[in-house]
Amino acid sequence: MAGRSCHDEPTNSDIVAMLGRIDLKLKDMDKSLKRIESLEKKVDNFDKELKKVDSVDIELEGSRRRIADLERDKDKLKEDINYVQSQSIRNNLIFGNIPEVQDETPAKTEQIVREFIVSNLKVTKEEVDGMRFERVHRMGQKQNQSAGQGSTREENNQRHRSIVCKFCFFGDREKVRGNSKNLKGSQFYVTEQFPQEVAAKRRRLFKRVKEEKQARRRAWVSYDTLYIEGRPVKDA
Incomplete structure (x- = not known):
């Protein structure tokens, strides 16, 4: 068998060159691995941030729901308070633009109201004498201004405080209120x-x-609700 030629064996230069190429490939692989590790870290950080955002979104949504619930509770509470207040003043009527006399006492105010109901609302004196009031008083503080000679009727009327009359019986209140149609065209x-x-x-x-x-539709107000053609309008 023929012997191998010396030219088939790698020389030292060949080995050095090969090792150099291997070293370069190893360095490239090391760089690639470092880039992959860096990318993985970024992905991990991004994932953590997403989880934080998701957590914040969940907390925000929960807060929004709690705020919405509180708003509904507040609106319901206001409705309940208004209802209770309405019931407490259910027997009250307000009389407006009735002249106020000097040094008017509560007893005098009640007398003025009784006379007004008879003369202006056309309720019989016998019925009015039988009515009982829990309280009759002027609203607000007394204005000390006196009407000047050049004052208009509207300006003079504004100086007369309205009268609040609390009836003992709701039926009496409704009798008086029903007769308020007799005031049409007057200042009262x-x-x-x-x-x-x-x-x-x-x-x-x-x-x-x-x-x-004006649009020829039937409309009226009951308490705090508008009715159009017999249907309540919720968003009015």
Whole structure:
């Protein structure tokens, strides 16, 4: 068998070159591994941040639900308070623009109301004498201004505080309120008393009632609800 040629054996230069190429590949692999490790860390950090965001979103959603529940509870509580207040003043009527006399006492105010019911609301004196009031008083503080000679009737009326009359019996209140139609065209008015928030809403609703009637639709207000053609309007 023929012997191997010396030219078939790798020289030292070949070995050195081969080792150099292997070293370069190892370095490239090491760089690639480091880039992969860095990328994995970024992915891990990103995943952690996503979990934090998810956690924050969950907490925010929970907070929103709690706030919505509190808002509903607050609205319900306000409705309950308004209802209780309405019941407490259920027997009340407000008499407006009735002239106020000097040094008017509560007893005098009651006398003025009784005379007004007879003369202006056309309720018989016998019926009015039988009515019982729990309290009759002027609203607010007395204004010390006196009407000047150049004052208009509207300006003078504004100086007269309204009268709140609390009837002992609801039937008597309704008798008087029902006769308030006799005040049409006069400067006087008689109206039910409501909590401030309900009264403000009713004023807004009555503007809508006027618009609906101009459009030839039946509309009215009951307590704090607008009715159009017999149906309650929730968003009024």
